[in-house]
Amino acid sequence: MASLGQIIFSSMIILIIIFSAIIILILALAFSGSLSEVQSSNRLPIANLGEDKLLSCYIHTTSEQTTFREMSVTWEKKELSGVVYLYENGAADLKDQNSQYKGRTQIFPDALTKGNASLLLRSVKRNDEGEYTCHISSSDGGGKVNIHLRTAAFSAPTFTFSNGTLSAEASRWFPKPNVTWLDYFGNVLRGSTSFTQNSAGIFSVVSRLQPVNVSDTYTFRIQNDLVIAVSEATITGSGVSKNTYFTYSAASSRPGSYLSIIISVLCIYCLI
Template sequence: MASLGQIIFTSMIILIILFSTIIILILAIAFAGPLSEAQSSNRSPIANLGEDELLSCYLHTTSEKNTFSQVSVSWEKTSLSGVVYDYYSGVADFTDQNSQFKGRTQFFPETLVQGNASLLLRSVRQSDEGEYTCYVSSAEGDGQVSINLRTAAFTAPTFTVSNGTLTAEANRWFPKPNVTWLDYFGKVLQGSTSFMQNTAGISSIVSTLKPFNISDTYTLRIQNDLVTAVSEATVMGSDVKKNTIFTFNSASSLPRSYLSIMTYVLCICYLT
């Protein structure tokens, strides 16, 4: 018959083995990572009001298999009842679709096998702005990704020359931008700009530069917090050769709670 000391010793060995096994399993789960996860090529898109915008969402897998089966997708918008779009068992389900999106969404079922669950939102409105979440599930794995959609209005300016004045016009900008003329060397020039807003708050812009030199190149910068349009205009007699490049302000996709923690840590480091 085993002594009390042997029983205690055996029990301790069993407990050590049990706890070691649990720890190994926890570490394996923590560091292995998911087999698949949802991602987006642009988590902070800026949509041009009145135009279509693609909300990017796709499954990425860490396995060698590059295709997916039995894929279901649900798009939702924060603080909005119902769903933006539902797709289950090979069929779109519009039962719970919010009225704001009826007839304004397009899905691409033929691309689901590659894990593409992107959604096209047609004729973007200001009310579409906000946080969207794409939920994707498949036989190979699932995931979700959040996308912060922002809205603006922006158009490239047109240039004309008349009576010794170089005029630029852009008929759709929101929010109201700042307008700056520069010469070839980047020196700020004195231009004159007027704005006219419609009932939706969208501004049309007329900006003039006088005097100017024939064959010289001027830069017109139209900029708000979301979009910047930089146009190079070269005056060639009564014609203007132009080229416009748009750049967009990228917002951080980090959760607010994470940003708050980072700010707190930075403050602690600074104070210490």
């Protein structure tokens, strides 16, 4: 008759074998999925209202030479009747397309053979915000990916210098942003800022800082929950030179919490 110690030892060996088998199964599934799975390069994109936005969706495969055939692509939006876009049998099928998207969507058939089913959404509107699902089916694999589109309005500021006052104006911001002036060393400066909201709910921003010194560099930051625009403005003898870049926020998987990361940088150089 086996002793208690032998029973415990045998039970531990069995548990180790079971857990090892589970781990091997998980790894096998993971690696097999990586051979051909639907992905997006940005699952939390932010679109600038009124501009076009490309929603990324493609089949990722470990083979660079794969050519996909018999492609079928369906773009849908959560809690929306009809489809956003449907492509099957070698052509677009838009008879069941939701009226919100008529004439505003496009995929690129030439890219489909490479597994790229990204959707171009034209003239983004505020009600375009929401969760989209991209379904891909082909002779060589497929699947789906969810993409949460967020909408905002943002623009780079313009600067002027007159009578010892540095002025910044940004014509399009939504949601309503906060504004901060900083000196070269990062110290917060006190400026005066006004906001004007148009009938579409978009805010224009006018902010002034004084006194300022010629040849000094000042940082002007416009920020809301989605977008941050940081401008470095240097007062020159002929006006103001600036360098502006944007960073965007990426929401975490838990509602209401945000993790700010740089997912895109846009640099604008100009001399006024």
